[in-house]
Amino acid sequence: MNNKFDALKDDDSGDHDQEQGSPKDNEKEKLEDDDKEQSITRRKMVVPGPGEHPLQYNYTFWYSRRTPGRPASTQSYEQNIKQIGSFASVEQFWRFYSHMIRPGDLTGHSDFxxxxxxxxxMWEDDANKMGGKWIIRLRKGLASRCWENLILAMLGEQFMVGEEICGAVVSVRFQEDIISIWNKTASDQATTARIRDTLRRVLNLPPNTIMEYKTHTDSIKYVCVLKRRVGGWTSPGQDTSAWIGTV
Incomplete structure (x- = not known):
């Protein structure tokens, strides 16, 4: 993890229709549209404040909570997941994190x-759909510490796999908690192995800890099979543990 991050951790603180207009006109309109889209994107993206320590990537916190056993669909899942906020610097991260409930204090079926x-x-997001995730099941009482260690390692670029890391999830359940880290390319075995080994190190996992890698494609297929068996209820994008007790 870079020194700046470590130091502050201790603070606690479209269609191409050529029938109308000339090619030059169409090209000009396309450039203007692109400029507008880029301008909107720039306005939406958070930036580090003056004197703050920028992270390599911007990140967003999300939260979801669902009643176990309740049928869910893609639409209801998207409605249920709430965006907490985005940050671009170490200081902005701590402003969010210091006011958030720790996973160990959450109840029911909740996810950060x-x-x-x-x-x-969500599995179906373009950045995720060809990827997968490493999954670790935790006994109750360990989620808060493991979650903090995991996200600090992710923000501090300790995994050393370029742009492969997409994000991380902690899922609070009744009998156990689950943490996972998602990456873009499930077929890249060298990268997934590096993520696994780094995960073991940053979480200080015992040698006999069971770690499972699951591709999002397999997760989607598994849910589709269950959907056919149980009459059409499913929870795309969400850990299947949210509604069937396993991942």
Whole structure:
């Protein structure tokens, strides 16, 4: 983790229709549209404040909570997941984090998600759909410490896998808690192995800890099979543990 982050941790603180207009006119309109989109994107993206320590990427916190056993759909999942806020610097992160409930104090089926800005915590997101996640099941009482260690390592670029990391999730359940880290390319075995080894190190996991890697494609297929079996209820983008007790 970079020194700036470590130091502050201790503070506690469209269609191409050529029938109308000339090619030059169409090209000009396209450039103007692109400029507008980029301008909107720039306005929406958070930036570090004066004198703050910028992170390599911007991130967004999300929260979701659901009644266990209740049928869910893609639409209801998207409605249920709430964006807490985005940040671009170490200081902005601590402003959010210092006021958030720790995972160990959450009740019911609740999830915190921390993803790079612009990536939704859903399997179907373009950045996630070809990827997967490392999953670790925790006994009760360990979620808060493991979650903090995981996200500090992610923000501090300790995984050393370039742009592969998409985000991380902590899922609070009745009998156990689950943490996972998502990456873009499930087929890149060298990268997934590096993420696994770094995860073991930053969480100080015992050698016999069971770690499971699951591709999002497999997760979607699994949910589709269950959907057919149980009459059409599913929870795309969400850990299947949210409604069937397993991931």
């Amino acid at each position: 998600h921390l993803f790079k800005e612009g990536i939704k915590p």
